[in-house]
Amino acid sequence: MTISKLVLIELWKRKSQLITGLLAITLGISVIVAIQSVSIVSEQNVARNLDNLGANILVLPQGASIDDYYTSDIDAPTLPMDYVERILTSTIAGVDNMSPKLTRRVKVGNQSVVLTGILPKSEIASKPLWQSSGLLGTALKTACAPNQSANESHGLEDPKLKRKAIDTLYSNDCLAGSQVAQRLKLSANSKVTIMGKEFKVVKILAETGTVDDDRIFANLKDVQKLLKLENQVSAIEIMGCCNAISEGLLGQLRNILPDTRITTIGQIVSTQIETNQLMKKVTLIMLVIIFFVGGISIGNFIWANVNERKREIGILRMMGAERSVIYKMFLLKAIILGIAGGILGFLLGTLAGVVLGPYLAGILVKPVYLYLLWSVLLSVSISLAGSLIPTYLAAKFDPHNNLQED
């Protein structure tokens, strides 16, 4: 026998009580872990968006929200393809490049993937109308975002920009994001059947850490046909010149594109940053609440346990157990509860983040294993803090008065 063994035996004998003891702390930790795992991803997204602006203006259908743009639900609104030509034929200056997209969440087998139709550069260039607009040749020479050559000159791979610079994407061909490729076990030159149509995977895109990783890209016309949304797109991404934006490019675009919502990525990014800051505040508030509610709840649990075991404490003290033994008994129990609460909270919170993240925030959430360490540390400190007073009182119990049979 050892005191640690005594603690474990007692814990095990009263295991049904554990659930109540652990409830508050587990829930608290899991809420924090869930919020954190979601917001860390969206923070990374913001950072990447700022880093790698593929476009800086987004034209969306009137009713569409930014979330629709990310989540691509089945009934997300669309806008007519003509708008692309309207922009090109207009006299508006400062549009460097643009990319119409049609995006929908579809089923491949039993997996849900986002299918995105894009126009390769060759097809944009082949349109006589577009050639005359002076777009030809400018390609991806972006006005304010770091461009490909700038990134490359810094030794950075920039897959997102590279993808945007895709020259050709033939009908029946597709490109797969790294995650979707993993999920569907795709590789270059393998075949994938989407909504009854077979596509050849010409390339697996390098991981970008953005929503693009979970998408399959195919020729816009194929996708339109497949989704029965001929001449419809869900968004037009525009690379506008920064000076032009500050000189009223957005207003000019709004004039020629009625019933659309035109925002700059800058606005989107700043809303995301605001959301993340709000999340940080929520986490902080949660942390304070958890500390008190969890601490008091565990303290209460230990105090009930101490009272239930008054006689046992008296017996042990009678047999020559020092106060430190009593401390060890209850603090060790608190530590074990803390570890259990931390692990359970991490698992629950991560599960919630991974399952709910895509629905609530439209982002892919991966488990952040480092949070396991933090959850356990946090949970153990809360549990210890809450147990200090009851344990102190237990060690101070007068052994004699607690020896009597109650």
Added chain:
Amino acid sequence: MMLQGDKIVKQYNHKGGLINALDHVSFTVEKGDFVTVTGPSGSGKSTLLLSLFGLIRLSSGTVIFDGKRIDDVSDRHLTDIRKKSVGYILQHFALIPYLTTLQNVMMPLALEKIPGTEQLKRAAEILDYVGLSDRMQHLPRELSAGQQQRVAIARSIVHRPQIIMADEPTGNLDPTLSLEILEFLKKINRENKITIMMVTHSPVAAEYGTMKLHLNEGKIVNL
């Protein structure tokens, strides 16, 4: 002389008034004595038994154990003396309810941080001695009253104490079981030279004493 009390006083504060539970009690116990403490209910027997090694703090008086004063030492020191040199047996057995017979008996050795294999060996030996080898994995509630008290006896001697303090060890047992327990205590006293101080109400049990203390209203009286 192994245990001596000199003018021991214990006063309890109770609702503003003072209760003289022990009133200048003096006695001397020699090594190997079987001391019985008798007296009417409320005469201070339990108070005497439990105060000698610090489970109750005395109001005044001196206690000498093994040649050293122990009434004025720290709580820690008294705890250490209890751990190494004293075994307690109480009326209600005082076993830890969720531990098996074997684990209960191993507890005093665990408190002394004796290695597990040694604990097991000694506890099994003692349980054999009290005739409970076939009840080692039972929980206290799975044992009869007599068996529980034998576990308590095993626990009180497993760490080879110099003295056993027993407060009405037969108080909860029928006459036959009481005799069995008393015979055990006598055997322990004779064979292992362990001093025993036993509080009892029963005249039969009192007959086992080689030295008899009688208390009345906190004072030693000669019968």
